[in-house]
Amino acid sequence: MENKIDELVPGIKYSAKDFASDVDVKWCPGCGDYSILAQVQRTSPDFGERKENIVWVSGIGCSSRFPYYMNTFGFHSIHGRAAAIATGVKLANPKLQVWVATGDGDMLSIGGNHFIHACRKNINLKILMFNNRIYGLTKGQYSPTSEKGKVTKSSPFGTVDWPFNAIKLADSAGATFIARSLDRDPKHLQEMITRASKHIGMAFIEVYQNCPIFNDGAFAALTEKDSKPDNVVILEHGKPLLFGANKNKGIKLDGLNPVIIDLNDGKHSISDCWVHDEFDDNPTRGFILARFSDLPGFPTPIGVFRQFKKATYDGDYYSQIAHVKKQKGSGTYEKLMFTSNTWEVN
Amino acid sequence: MAKTVQVVDDVTVRFAGDSGDGMQLTGSQFTDTTAIVGNDLSTLPDFPAEIRAPAGSLSGVSGFQLHFSSSDIQTPGDSPDVLVAMNPAALKVNLKDIKKNATIIVNTNAFDAKNLRLANYETNPLEDGSLAGYNVIQVELNKLTMAALEGIDLSVKDKDKCKNFFALGIMYWMYNRPIEITLKWLETKFKKKPEILEANQKALQAGYNYGDTTEIFTTRYDVKPAKLPKGVYRNVSGNEAAALGFITASLKSGLPLFLGSYPITPASEILQELSKYKDFGVITFQAEDEISGICSAIGASYSGSLAITSTSGPGLSLKMEAAGLAVMTELPVVIIDVQRGGPSTGLPTKTEQADLMQAMYGRHGEAPVVVLAAQSPADCFYMSIEAAKIALEHMIPVILLTDGYLAFGSEPLKIPKLEELPGIKINFRKDPEGFHPYQRDENFVRPWAIPGTPGLEHRIGGLEKKDVFGNISYEPANHEIMTNNRKNKVEKVADFIPDLVVEGEQESELLILTWGSTYGATKEAIRNAKLKGYKTAHAHLKYINPFPKNIGTVLNKFKKIMIPELNLGQMAMIIKSRFLKDVIQFNKVQGQPFKVAEIENKIIEVLGGSNGK
Incomplete structure (x- = not known):
């Protein structure tokens, strides 16, 4: 793919290589993280930012090693706190493009509070959450996205807790760009990353990612050639929801209930299908879509669930500063200290 | 009747009432005026953790103490000379703190059966003789405020809220302070509520006039301006x-x-x-x-x-x-x-x-x-x-x-x-040539290379980093080097901080070592003890880690070291372990600062006296 880098970053032609640091990548062989890294490096030249203006912030976990491998500014922080640190980085210098690399445990468990509040405030960050439904770095305990009943090292009889649906969580918390992709679908992942990079506001991408050591094949039904067509529906704005090997199945909306229809049964046609509107400002349909991955028999959607414009925290904050400065003039030491309540001793 | 003016050097006043009575506001207005007339002063509010505990209850009492003087002072004062008590609960809670012969200005209208019961008074203290020895001034604050605000178009409730300004007016008269500063403040505060503004201003003026004309006040006090260094305050x-x-x-x-x-x-x-x-x-x-x-x-x-x-x-x-x-x-x-x-x-x-x-x-x-x-x-x-x-x-x-x-x-x-004020030197790294994130200068300081700087893209994080280069490193020897670097960097700060100064009697056998907020009470206690012939040296720590470089020398000069602190001996433990010194601990954990007298008594006790105890 030819990058239109000349237009994006005047005077600089970046390639994927420019975004690779000199550090040896040390994920396990076969880990889905390699693909995510490759897609980010490939798309980075398209972000339209000089690389010194890009910052990758992470928490703790396998995914959080990510910044070390990017030749941008990077900050590998502490468990769960990436969103909070990234918020500070962005607020202090809004010219930076700030990305967060995180995992399901890092962002949805220990970092849950920072995540929902970063979404609520619509801080202009891009969060790339690697979801492998397991704790990898601590060697195989269940995570907040592990399916109920999962047998892991810390749940030998199966878990009794319900998992988070990250898409629902991000949308209800206030994120303004909500998408999902797959480590094994490089093209789709590249598209999601590039689009997130252009979004102004909180952009959240959940990437289903295979952990070959502790949760191998967790998403095989979604990524393997034979099973993918029946189990994945690709969301494209303005297009009907179709899936199946020959796009022979569709989804229609019966009131608020999604129904799978067979386009070859003679009773249904493509015009019955739900047409995806990613700019829908009513979250209802986005929620119904997000539920698909929890409904037996339904395909898992990938793509942009919803995106919309909303004032960002950082944007409004700086507008407020500019407004007050315009009203009062810029602050000086004299204005700070010599207020009306002073008195003089001679 | 002619009123006398008595010059006094030093006064402590406490305003006390319900959380909703506006005592913090009254106190801070008195403070602002007192500051502007040129006294040295120190204040301390004392309020409950509950925002509005039930009206009239003991737990709802909110207080504001102000110590002002014509000479240099360091604390809000041990015991008030004057208590303004807006209700029985305020009287009950504060009576134990005030001086034996203190003046108490009470709002008698609040001493009804209900409020007395809420304050757990079986009999009315204004009538049962329990306040003998105090100079009790009874003022019908509610009634007088209402009368002063007659004709203003406000509800009884809103008018009643102005009684703290009536009380403030009395205090301004008593201590010979101008009311104009508060009048002006009210103007800004209630710009958009002209009736409330008028009511509060009238209440303040009426309180002042009340002091001037009524015969229950016979004496005014004058606290001359303090001789503070020249400047704007x-x-x-x-x-x-x-x-x-x-x-x-x-x-x-x-x-x-x-x-x-x-x-x-x-x-x-x-x-x-x-x-x-x-x-x-x-x-x-x-x-x-x-x-x-x-x-x-x-x-x-x-x-x-x-x-x-x-x-x-x-x-x-x-x-x-x-x-x-x-x-x-x-x-x-x-x-x-x-x-x-x-x-x-x-x-x-x-x-x-x-x-x-x-x-x-x-x-x-x-x-x-x-x-x-x-x-x-x-x-x-x-x-x-x-x-x-x-x-x-x-x-x-x-x-x-x-x-x-x-x-x-x-x-x-x-x-x-x-x-x-001291300059602060910022030295962002700009030059990519030879840049390493953990390369240190002579003070062990690494470069600050901020995002947005071309050519300085680098990664930092919580994992241990290779000395100088900053890549992740698990090498055993490197961890020890980096641990020592971080320690040395802190210790190096000692080169940039002032020496520990010993005030007071350099030849005393006793050094009082303080840190933090115990400074003021200790300083006044040392001054008081000296007047009684007990001489003490004082050193105060503002820099705790690292300590000033000369602290060891200072400690070695004295036979006895006493550390008053509002904990169970944390600084004492540090001093004992680091300098192998015996320390006389003086600890208090009551949620209250030290009183001057407490430290003074301790000094005298350590130096072998009794201070009449």
Whole structure:
């Protein structure tokens, strides 16, 4: 793919290589993280930012090693706190493009509070959450996205807790760009990353990612050639929801209930299908879509669930500063200290 | 009847009433006026943790104490000379604190059966002789206020709310202060509510006239202006002073100020105060929790801001993991901890000095930080600047300890000229040539290379880093080198701080070593003891980690070392372990500051006297 880098970053032609640091990548062989890294490096030249203006912030976990491998500014922080640190980085210098690399445990468990509040405030960050439904770095305990009943090292009889649906969580918390992709679908992942990079506001991408050591094949039904067509529906704005090997199945909306229809049964046609509107400002349909991955028999959607414009925290904050400065003039030491309540001793 | 004027040197007044009676406001108005007429002063509010406990109840009493003088003072005063009690509960709660022959101005209208019952009085103290010995002045505050406000179109309830200004008017008359400063303040405050403005102004004027004309007041007191050094002054609380100090540090360093903070008593005023200064470009990020407070500050520091986070003890505990990250990544962050009574929720509105160990050693791993402590409300201004300067120039987290007593207390700050304050040198790394993230200068300081700088793209993080180069390193020897680097960097700060000064009697056998807010009470206690012939030396620590370089020499000069502190002996433990010195501990953990007399008695006891006890 030819990058239109000349237009994006005047005077600089970046390639994927420019975004690779000199550090040896040390994920396990076969880990889905390699693909995510490759897609980010490939798309980075398209972000339209000089690389010194890009910052990758992470928490703790396998995914959080990510910044070390990017030749941008990077900050590998502490468990769960990436969103909070990234918020500070962005607020202090809004010219930076700030990305967060995180995992399901890092962002949805220990970092849950920072995540929902970063979404609520619509801080202009891009969060790339690697979801492998397991704790990898601590060697195989269940995570907040592990399916109920999962047998892991810390749940030998199966878990009794319900998992988070990250898409629902991000949308209800206030994120303004909500998408999902797959480590094994490089093209789709590249598209999601590039689009997130252009979004102004909180952009959240959940990437289903295979952990070959502790949760191998967790998403095989979604990524393997034979099973993918029946189990994945690709969301494209303005297009009907179709899936199946020959796009022979569709989804229609019966009131608020999604129904799978067979386009070859003679009773249904493509015009019955739900047409995806990613700019829908009513979250209802986005929620119904997000539920698909929890409904037996339904395909898992990938793509942009919803995106919309909303004032960002950082944007409004700086507008407020500019407004007050315009009203009062810029602050000086004299204005700070010599207020009306002073008195003089001679 | 002619009224006499008596000149006095020193007065302590306490205003007390229901949480809703406006006592803090009354007290701060009296303070502002007293400051402007030129007295030295020190104040301390005392209020319950409950916002509005039931009216008239003992738990709902809110107080404001003001000590003012024609000479130099350091504390809000041990025992009030005057108590203004708005109701029976206020009288009951405060009676034990005031001087034996104190003046009590009471609102007799509030001494009805219901209020007496709420205050657990079986008989009316105004009638049963229990106040014999006090100079009790009975004023029908409600009735007089109502009468003064006749004709103003306000509800009875709204008029009743003005009685604190009537009481303030009486106090202004009694202490010979002008009422104009408060009249003017009311104008600004109630610009949009002309009836309320008129009512409060009238109540104030009526109170003043009442003192002047009625025969129950026979004496006025005159406290002459104090001989303070020349200059322009303003009255500041510790929290306000800290906020002003941080903004000043921002101006001095040329860096934007970023505060990440979560509301917590008694530190919230720092967040509130700083949020006003958008014209200075100050960013106050009210975070979702304490952890995000410090983490956002660390992020802002990475981006090149002067980054601070404000909190109190429980919040400091929550911030500790992130403080370790700041140690590891060697980023400048100031953590201001306004200590309160602990552990856990403890006594949120009361003071204590019990976070010292947490500040020093509360992090996992070998994670030294710089620890400083402010000594008075006005000193919070200077120590905030100092904390910022050390953090920024040494690329290091700094914990600045203040406490509830300093935070809420106030005193005059002589406003320095900007150029009199120390400069703060910022040296962002710009040159990619030979850049390594953990290459140190002679003070063990690593370069600050902020995002946006071409050619300096690099990665930092919580994992141990290779010395100089900054890549992840698990080498055993490297970890020891880096651990020592971090320790040496803190110790090197000692080269940049002032020596410990010994005040008072250099030849005394006793040195009193203080830190933080015990400074004022100790200083006054030493002065009082000296008048009785007991001579003491005094050294005060504002720099706790590292200590001033000469501290060992100072300690060795004295036979006895006494450390008064509002904890069970935390500084004593540090001094004992580090210098192998015997220390006489003097501890108090009642949520209240030391009284001058308590320290004075202890000094005399240690020096073999009895002070009449």
